[in-house]
Amino acid sequence: QTIDGPKVEWNFSTWGKKRAFTAGIEKVAEIVSQRTAGKFTIKIHYAEALSKDKENLDGIKIGAFEMADFCNFYHPGKNPAYMVLSLPFLSLADWNVSKDVREAMLKHPAFVADMAQWNAQAYMSGLLPQYEFLGKGKPPATIEDWKGLRVRAGGGIGDAMRVLGAVLSTVPATEVYTAIERGTVDAASFPFTYAHAAYQVHTVTDWFTSNLSPGTAECNSVINKDAYAKLPPQYQKLLQEAKEPAYAALVNAYVEIDKVNLPLFKSKLKEVVYTDAELKKFREVAGKPVWDKWVADNKGKFDAQNVLDTVVKEIEKAEAKHKKKS
Amino acid sequence: MHNAAATTAGGGALGAIDRAMHALEKFTALISGLGIFGLMLLGVVQIFGRKFFNAPIFGYIDIVEIAMSALVFLGLAYTERLGGHIRMELIVTHLRGRWQWMFELIGVILGLIIVAVLIFYSWEHAMRAYRSGDSTIDAQYVLWPSKMIVPVSLALLSLRLMISLWGYLRLLSDPDAAPIAVPEVIDVEEQALRDAEAAGVDVERGIAPDGGRSG
């Protein structure tokens, strides 16, 4: 039945166009409007119409809009604890595991503190898919093959690649296509599969990694704290209820895209699959040192060791839970 | 190209302040110009470093983005003084005397209003970056100095606009006085000639070397 209440119009700031990444929040907007007969609406502003992607947290703090998307890697300094989810080789490839771990981390005091300085509170994760590499030339069949490879990778993945001896070259996403086609870089990492396909990377490459899972990042939809506090309790409750169906819609959108892209990649490109032993080696050689360095670098700012331990613990917990079910 | 040197000595206190300010403006504009030249060199180093030494500059995009702020804002006041900021002259060119100075004055006042608001809130923006430790994507360089260049450049612009305000108020009280410390109207033919010369055209023989034979 319809939820009654005052007329509330919220603005949501995001970048880019309507796509899988925005499917979750679109579902939320649909649900709240439907259940309140249009009394509570969330209007999604695409294409940075309200704010530049990297300034969305500023806009939330100022109160220019009630909700917004942001990604942790856009500005590590603005959300130091969130950067833990950008560490390389965290096992977040499974959708259910990814969702549970991220949901748990959003409640961690360090995560809450990161957002509090922007007068924000996390609402739901964008469940950014695991990154994989697409590349041109000889496929890197072993860990040693990455040495000397010119790669486009950022954040924790970039750090890991450097440990492996790869050469990092910063190229904006919009130029990756040309950079690979012309050999300026050999390989690029992007959220798999949708971002590779969006930038047409698969049309200029020869191979792709499908189980390297070098890392991911955290993009989140946040709410201005004051706006949330002002919301009538029945609307607050509705927002929380909308999360589950929204996550389902989000995962479904990514899965649908993979259903199209994966066969396409497999038919055109050579799939590089690593054995469990090799993956373990990747994690030990290129993962662990980066984790340790991250903890050391952030010691003074917050309890970095605890944040890292919590992630690891939550991953184990979620993996056990979902393994049992399946 | 405007001839800023046209405001040479004289003009009393206003003229002296204008000249001092213009020296400062020119200095900041030159920093910006040299920065753009540096941006070019950096790009070349990036290309050759990657090609021949397999060693691209780490955080190249970050450096470019941080530096851009200086390249595109520092010259704001310089450009304002030289009348380089674009506007539509459709109406103002037909105005004379007090009316002309009145319109110019209104433009300066509106400019001061928006610039004042922007100084305060771009300062706030820079301070948010300073307090939160905002950093760039790849190399994680601190961002606040880049953001701070905006209010600093706008502050210089507001000084320039205040000098213009004084200049136009003076002209409003005495519309026939020689303009001092305001963007000036250029002698059209002199300007065209100078431009043609700078473009490498032989001015003595006329712009079109074939001028006698054409038509």
Added chain:
Amino acid sequence: MELTKDAIGLIGCLALIVLVFAGVRVYIAAALVGLAGIVAIIGWKAGAGIVGTIPHSKSVNYTLSVLPLFILIGYLAYHAGITQSLFDAAKKWMGWMPGGLAIATVFAVAAFSAVSGASTAAAAVFARVAIPEMLKAGYAKRLAAGVVSAGGTLDALIPPSVIMVVYAIIVEASVGKLIIAGFLPGLISALCYTLIIVVWSVIDPTVGRPIRGFTWGERFASLPGTVPVIGVIVIIFSAMYYGWATPTEAGALGAFVVYVLALFKGMRWKPFNDALLETAKLTVMIFAIIWGILIFVRFLGFAGVPEKFSEWVVSLPLPRVIIMIGILGVYLILGCFMDAIGMMLLTLPVVYPAVIKLGYDPIWFGIIVVKMAGVCLLTPPIGLNCFVVAAVRPDIPLSTVFRGALPFVIADFLAIAIFLAWPESITWLPDQIMK
């Protein structure tokens, strides 16, 4: 009574028109109206706060960094005599036609477009090279300023092109296909400009006389002068082709090559110093307009103006050609008030899916949008290319530049009509090269 967002949006648009016509500097007028409008919609603290973030966040952008570099290329090329010799050769080969110097300008800009990625930079460079010669030869200021403003828009069609990349990114179309697709429409546009110049000069012979009397010897003698340009083009394209440089980095390489050429031509500290100051001035002026207008565009975003406009147009129960013409009309109107990239960013998310649903080709529509973005650079009250020409030539009033650009807007419509009637003129080449 409280004003609705629609009303605030409308008042804002009218206020901008009034201020711009009253001679207020465009960046100040746009920023001020934008601020007032945003504050009216979301209040002072949030509104002024968000406006304070825009100058830095919108200017400091890696892809926009090609702009100062292309402006620098322009001024260095001017000292290296590059643009001059291009123009000389074009003049000697094409000057005999009615309005010959203007036609020469069109083709010299078209050639220059292959080393430049920004329409405004191309307009700035040729405002310095071609306008003085045309004026000395007795050409009307209208024609001289108009052809340079319009010629500059060819830069967006002929690769490299910043705006083309922006479109490809927004709609996720193939960058490669789009870039190849630009050549033929670029040529068609240049021919349409030529046609308009000829017609205009035949109707009114005083606007631009033919420049005759060059011997074949002189014509061939002008060709070696174009070798440096061809050299620069070859270096830039091979750098990109062989993967030494990304398109943005290639801008730096191009500037460097031209700088070396200028040194060989004997450029010393004084002209170098002047070139740096001029580059800084034009860069600041263009970026001030970019962030000023983007404050206004942000206000339009809060008011929901562009969206509402697009939604309404697409919902009409009409044949698709009529709807397409309607969409072009929307772009024409929006383009009067907005910068090209802002216009694309705001409308494409709404318009593009509808266009595709109507059965149009993404690459084809890309060229059409880039073409409309070109028109946007020529129409008052906000037409960036006309602003640039007026800035470089303070002796030519902005209103004269706009009047001079008008016939070329008509030529643009002619070109668009050709693209509408024969979509293959756009899609054929990329389909041949890239399957």
